Amino acid sequence: MRRLFTSIEHINRALWSRVNNATYVNTDSLGIFRAITGIFLLYYYFSYTWISDLPQALFNPPILSIANLFDSFPSYYLLRIIDVGRLILLVAIIIGLKTRITSLIWLILTIIAASFQYSLGKIDHDGALLLAMVFVLSYSGWGKAFAVWPDTNSRYDSTAGSMAVFAVIICYGMFTAGMGKAMVWVDFDLQTSGFASWYYLGLYDLNRDRLLAEYVPMIPFHFYEILDYAAVLLELSPFLFILMGRKAWLFWLLTASLFHLGNVLLLNIPFANHVLVYLAFIDMSGLTQWLKQNKRIIYLALGTAGLMFLTHIYFLVSQRHYWGLNEVMKMDRTPFELYSALILWMVLTVVIGKIFLPAHKE
Known part of the structure; x- marks a missing residue:
């Protein structure tokens, strides 16, 4: 029996070693990827306040859902706080402001908001891997490079x-x-x-x-x-x-x-x-040195992110409900996402x- 367990352990180590070799990227690469992730999420950002106007009769959350802890859809103001919080946290992720904790808080707020969205009976699975990615990579060291306030080393990293x-x-x-x-x-x-x-x-x-x-x-x-x-x-x-x-x-x-x-x-x-x-x-x-020599690219990316952030803030404040940049571009959500x-x-x-x-x- 001991030999069996030893053999299983060797096989397990060998398999994980091969997976590590196939998938490894360093923290410099992850730092660049983190900024891209934040800009991507800013681009596709939308508000959840529309949920507050739904009839309470439609509130039917799954058993394993945070929304099940509530008796009804949340108020408009709670959802607005979540919207603004998610938006500010995305900026923190882009610039690398204590990325581990900001990523996890963004993830929690997004899961809470999405739980109410999925209380209507339809669950979209296309975002599941993205949420899993944010959680797992929060412990990858992606907040150490290209960061204003880098993450400190953690025994969980x-x-x-x-x-x-x-x-x-x-x-x-x-x-x-x-x-x-x-x-x-x-x-x-x-x-x-x-x-x-x-x-x-x-x-x-x-x-x-x-x-x-x-x-x-x-x-x-x-x-x-x-x-x-x-x-x-x-x-x-x-x-x-x-x-x-x-x-x-x-x-x-x-x-x-x-x-x-x-x-x-x-x-x-x-x-x-x-x-x-x-x-x-x-x-x-490989882009690390090139970006350090061509800081205009970094400034352009930050400027684009800043412009999107200000646009989102303006429409969040000026409108009751905000559907995202497609609304700014006068496009329906479907062609906006497709193209x-x-x-x-x-x-x-x-x-x-x-x-x-x-x-x-x-």
């Missing part, structure tokens, strides 16, 4: 460990999604298609008819079956690729980015949050491709 844990969370999430699809989509029946069901439901129920969506019916129906199996294979495979090493993991990230880019173009499903999720594993430490996601996925695909291809040739 582990850069390699945090990145490895976050990668495993991604792999597990993808695997569970793939298993669900596999049980329905892999049926070897050319008359049915999971891709087609998503397309037509999105087209007629959600008006997802932008970009290349109008050309989907021109694709031979049996080709949809290939797309079904490709999606299942992609979502079931990340554990395998992450254990094969850094190059294999980059290849999976590149493939996943192309997959999401295809979803944006054909199905009009943005999943923009996953851009950050994948970007976390891209080593940006923004299109640009982000294209950029991420190019970035990962430029890193993977030279590494693959070595």
Whole structure:
């Protein structure tokens, strides 16, 4: 029995060692990524005050929900305090102001607000990995570089460990999604298609008819079956690729980015949050010296963040409800998120491709 436990321990260490090697990035890279994360969240920021105007009859939170501790939707003023607090905390995250604690407080406020949003009976899962990322990377040391008030060392901090844990969370999430699809989509029946069901439901129920969506019916129906199996294979495979090493993991990230880019173009499903999720594993430490020599880029990024912050503050104060920058741009939320996601996925695909291809040739 002792030998068995020893063998299991050796295997466990070996597996985690491979995950560490495939996913590690240093604190300089994480410092840059932290600022990008804050700017990203500022761009997609919106207010939760609309919840206060909902009829109390709609209040039906899940059992495992913070909202279940309340008897009804919160007041307008409580939600406004949460909105302003989240906004200020994002600025603190961008400039690196005690990032660990500010990240965790932002996370708590966001979970509280989202709990009331999900009390209507529909839970969106596309933000789950983003919230998990903020929690895990709070202990990665991402507040040590490019920070106004850097985080001090903590016994809970582990850069390699945090990145490895976050990668495993991604792999597990993808695997569970793939298993669900596999049980329905892999049926070897050319008359049915999971891709087609998503397309037509999105087209007629959600008006997802932008970009290349109008050309989907021109694709031979049996080709949809290939797309079904490709999606299942992609979502079931990340554990395998992450254990094969850094190059294999980059290849999976590149493939996943192309997959999401295809979803944006054909199905009009943005999943923009996953851009950050994948970007976390891209080593940006090579930009450190370049940024120090070209501080205008830093000033431009900070200026852009400051402009977005002031815009959000102005509309939060001047309006009862504020839906985000799409309102400032006079755009509906759907095309705003879709076209923004299109640009982000294209950029991420190019970035990962430029890193993977030279590494693959070595």
